[in-house]
Amino acid sequence: MTGPLHNPHFFTDPYSTYDRLRGTAPVQKIPTGSRGHHAYLVTGHAEARQAFTDPRLSKDTARFFAGRPSKRDIHPAVSGNMLASDPPHHTRQRGVAAPMFTTGRVQAMRPYISRVVDRLLDDWTRTDEVDVVRDLAVPLPVTVICELLGVPESDRDTVARWSHDLFDAGDPDVIDAASHALGDYMTHLVAAAHGTPGDGMLHALLRRSGADPLAREEVTSLAVLLLVAGHETTTHFIGNSVLALLQHPSSFARLRQDPELIAGCLDELLRFDSPVGIATFRHSTEALRLGGVDIPAGFPVLIAPGAANRDPAAFAEPRRLDLDRNAAGHLAFGHGIHRCLGAPLARAEADIVLRAIVTRFPGLRLAVPEEALAWRPTRLTRGLASLPVTIG
Numbered sequence: 001m002t003g004p005l006h007n008p009h010f011f012t013d014p015y016s017t018y019d020r021l022r023g024t025a026p027v028q029k030i031p032t033g034s035r036g037h038h039a040y041l042v043t044g045h046a047e048a049r050q051a052f053t054d055p056r057l058s059k060d061t062a063r064f065f066a067g068r069p070s071k072r073d074i075h076p077a078v079s080g081n082m083l084a085s086d087p088p089h090h091t092r093q094r095g096v097a098a099p100m101f102t103t104g105r106v107q108a109m110r111p112y113i114s115r116v117v118d119r120l121l122d123d124w125t126r127t128d129e130v131d132v133v134r135d136l137a138v139p140l141p142v143t144v145i146c147e148l149l150g151v152p153e154s155d156r157d158t159v160a161r162w163s164h165d166l167f168d169a170g171d172p173d174v175i176d177a178a179s180h181a182l183g184d185y186m187t188h189l190v191a192a193a194h195g196t197p198g199d200g201m202l203h204a205l206l207r208r209s210g211a212d213p214l215a216r217e218e219v220t221s222l223a224v225l226l227l228v229a230g231h232e233t234t235t236h237f238i239g240n241s242v243l244a245l246l247q248h249p250s251s252f253a254r255l256r257q258d259p260e261l262i263a264g265c266l267d268e269l270l271r272f273d274s275p276v277g278i279a280t281f282r283h284s285t286e287a288l289r290l291g292g293v294d295i296p297a298g299f300p301v302l303i304a305p306g307a308a309n310r311d312p313a314a315f316a317e318p319r320r321l322d323l324d325r326n327a328a329g330h331l332a333f334g335h336g337i338h339r340c341l342g343a344p345l346a347r348a349e350a351d352i353v354l355r356a357i358v359t360r361f362p363g364l365r366l367a368v369p370e371e372a373l374a375w376r377p378t379r380l381t382r383g384l385a386s387l388p389v390t391i392g
């Protein structure tokens, strides 16, 4: 048996499936694959907001799998990260990492991000064939986060590949292997930063996390999470946003005339085609009622920001891109205690990218018909495999 998320058109157009499911019931039990597993899928906006803040929905993945037969072998730096944990462990890790991503800190990163964007876009002018995904949306976020973490340039391609596999491979053996490669790599990087002077993010995290023996492991876990969480998601944010603007030439023209408007439109772009279709794993620790549905204890619960952000009860005419809309209530970054820590950084990267594109490439056009665009075959994130354009 396969579920509604497994229909062949889901990757191209998840929204018809989300609409149909939400229309039937904004919270419902669905089969999640061929092995008889089920989960509760949350597609309504109000229900998703509620689910994101319900402490009976645990993020402690290890707790869910404890006692179940599992041959998985995930590196502890990955399995124990804060996105896979509940308070008080989560509270402590988040407290250590949060000051790294304040608006002020991110503001200070803007000149570096701009330099990377300019360098990548300079290369666009030297070729006829540009792929926005390959030539901008993929390299930018990984370059920025590697720079912040102090990953040497020579290692970045390898680290990016592990991060990609960990997030996106689908094959459990590949994911487990990538978790070890990345976990071991970061363990060494943190050990090297420990005891040496420096003003990078790892040094700051080590200073903040204190002298207890857990500190180094926690920083390793944080470093892996920052790399993985901020990589693919931001890639998709950039790719999906550029596509949305190419599909709506009058919106593109407006931003070209006044790039100052871009920062204020990022929420609508995040709402319109959310990079995270389905948020990370949760499970019910006790029976609860959500959206009029009884969820028993011990079940996986999947919250779908991609569906919630297209809920007509929350956003009028949700299929329409409307740059004048107040879309601040979108759930693209999640909600509650696990709300995206890197949101200010992702916004800064997208703002800088879109400003540069509308200014430098005002004649940007899709190079292929829309129907020919290939989407990545992933259910949790939503993004393009490639976005071929002509630069006019």
Ligand code: HEM
Pocket: 082, 083, 084, 094, 145, 225, 226, 227, 229, 230, 231, 233, 234, 237, 275, 276, 279, 280, 281, 305, 331, 332, 333, 334, 335, 337, 338, 339, 340, 341, 342, 343, 345, 346, 347
């Ligand atoms: C547009 C790009 C991004 C999107 C759409 C996004 C989305 C999300 C979402 C939906 C969550 C919550 C997941 C859940 O509750 O299940 C989350 C958490 C998180 N994100 Fe992002 N993210 C983005 C970029 C980034 C970046 C650039 C970083 C860091 C460099 C980052 C770091 C994190 C971290 C550390 C968490 C876990 C927070 C916690 O558990 O308290 N994200 N993100």
